[in-house]
Every structure is written in C-alpha cells, then in structure tokens.
Amino acid sequence: MADISPNELDTLWDDFHRVVNMTSQELSVWLLTDSAAEDGAEPDHLGTEKGRHVLRILQKRRTDLTDDDVRVMRNVVDTITAERREDLEPTAGQENWRHRLMRLGHDPLKPAS
Numbered sequence: 001m002a003d004i005s006p007n008e009l010d011t012l013w014d015d016f017h018r019v020v021n022m023t024s025q026e027l028s029v030w031l032l033t034d035s036a037a038e039d040g041a042e043p044d045h046l047g048t049e050k051g052r053h054v055l056r057i058l059q060k061r062r063t064d065l066t067d068d069d070v071r072v073m074r075n076v077v078d079t080i081t082a083e084r085r086e087d088l089e090p091t092a093g094q095e096n097w098r099h100r101l102m103r104l105g106h107d108p109l110k111p112a113s
Contacts (some may be wrong), residue, residue, distance in 0.1 A: 013073075013103065054076060
C-alpha cells in the first residue's frame with residue numbers, strides 16, 4: 001500500500017475496529033435482513049456495496065488489506081465518527097439513521113465492548 005505508513009495503518013485498523021462494533025456474522029445477517037424487502041435480491045448483491053466491502057474487511061487480516069480497503073476503512077471511520085462523535089455510547093435515534101449506520105457495521109444501540 002503506497003500511501004500509508006505501517007504506523008498509520010495500525011491506527012486506522014484500530015479505529016476501524018473501534019467504530020465497526022458489529023461482528024462479521026452480525027453484519028452479514030443485517031445485510032441479508034436489510035435486503036429482504038428487495039424483490040429478487042441475489043446473495044452476492046445483498047446490502048450496499050460499501051456494507052459488503054466492510055464485511056470483506058472484517059474477514060481479512062491486516063496484512064491482506066488492499067489500497068481500496070484502506071480507502072473504505074478511512075471513509076467508514078470518518079462517517080461513523082461524524083455521526084456518533086468519539087464517545088460511541090449506546091444511543092437511540094431514528095430508525096433510518098440506525099439502519100444507515102448498521103449498513104457500515106456500526107449499531108448505535110450496541111454497548112461498547
């Protein structure tokens with residue numbers, strides 16, 4: 001990966017796994033559930049593209065990350081941090097807000113581990 005140092009990657013990896021509080025299994029089930037209303041949804045196209053990408057990242061080792069993974073991780077960390085700020089305390093909100101965050105692997109009602 002050309003544009004990120006090993007230290008920056010370590011920080012990004014930690015930040016990503018801090019804000020993405022759903023496991024790969026939880027996210028997979030959510031993407032299936034979220035797409036259930038769509039007629040003719042195929043398993044390879046469930047959920048959003050970014051949600052599927054987050055799921056693939058959760059299933060990888062740090063050493064297997066690509067430049068595209070790093071780009072998505074940065075975007076997800078920035079998006080969730082902007083929506084939730086730094087505390088990430090369980091917070092109820094509007095259903096569409098929660099579902100939007102869950103498509104990125106963050107359940108705002110899930111307590112921090």
